[in-house]
Amino acid sequence: VSTQSTGKKIKKELVFHLSMTTNPSATRGKHWIQCEEKKEVDAWMEVLKKKTPKVEEDDSEKIYESWDTPRFVALFAHEKKHEDDLELEVGDVCQIIRKYTDGWCYGIREKDEEKGWFPITFMEEIESDHMKFREQMKKLAVIDQITNSATSSGMADIFSKVE
Numbered sequence: 001v002s003t004q005s006t007g008k009k010i011k012k013e014l015v016f017h018l019s020m021t022t023n024p025s026a027t028r029g030k031h032w033i034q035c036e037e038k039k040e041v042d043a044w045m046e047v048l049k050k051k052t053p054k055v056e057e058d059d060s061e062k063i064y065e066s067w068d069t070p071r072f073v074a075l076f077a078h079e080k081k082h083e084d085d086l087e088l089e090v091g092d093v094c095q096i097i098r099k100y101t102d103g104w105c106y107g108i109r110e111k112d113e114e115k116g117w118f119p120i121t122f123m124e125e126i127e128s129d130h131m132k133f134r135e136q137m138k139k140l141a142v143i144d145q146i147t148n149s150a151t152s153s154g155m156a157d158i159f160s161k162v163e
Contacts, residue, residue, distance in 0.1 A: 010034060014041055062099045068133070069095040072107070072123035086116025093126065094118070 014035045035041045064070065073093050080087040086094070086109055097115075098106040105120045 013038065016041065016044070060101045064097055064099075068129075069097060069107075071095055071110075071126050072105075072120070073126050074118075074122055075124050076122045078118045078122050080116075082117070084117055086114060086118045088118055088122065094123070096120075 014037070016033050033044065035044070071093060074088040074090055076088075077090055078086070078088040086107065088094070088109070093110045094105075094107040095110065096105050096107045099120065103120050104117055105123075106115065106117050108115050
């Protein structure tokens, strides 16, 4: 197989497929990258393997990044019992910063940006970029599984024609 623009033969070990999720709507950029030599492919792979450092968490705690906070609305009032609790009225909207498996969350009440602890059982998640992104990622995972199983033999056919 050769490229249309240069007529050069393509070597399969110098080509890879890059698929990226680019925003909370999970819009994907899909690209075929062709490198001139193996060390260029290796450099790409090294960069792509690097991950953003995460805050240390234990299994009982979930910490959200500032751009990825889920939003919840209060279904019930929550009375402040401790100094660090967040008093809630029905209908208050909060962004969750930390969520624990014991049912407590630390968050920010949107109307006045006050922070504090409250029970997640008093809340219901509402639509947000976080929710849309999570749902879109689930859909993309299913599509990828279907695509990978359906095209794995097709890709083998394509690459069998490549040097």
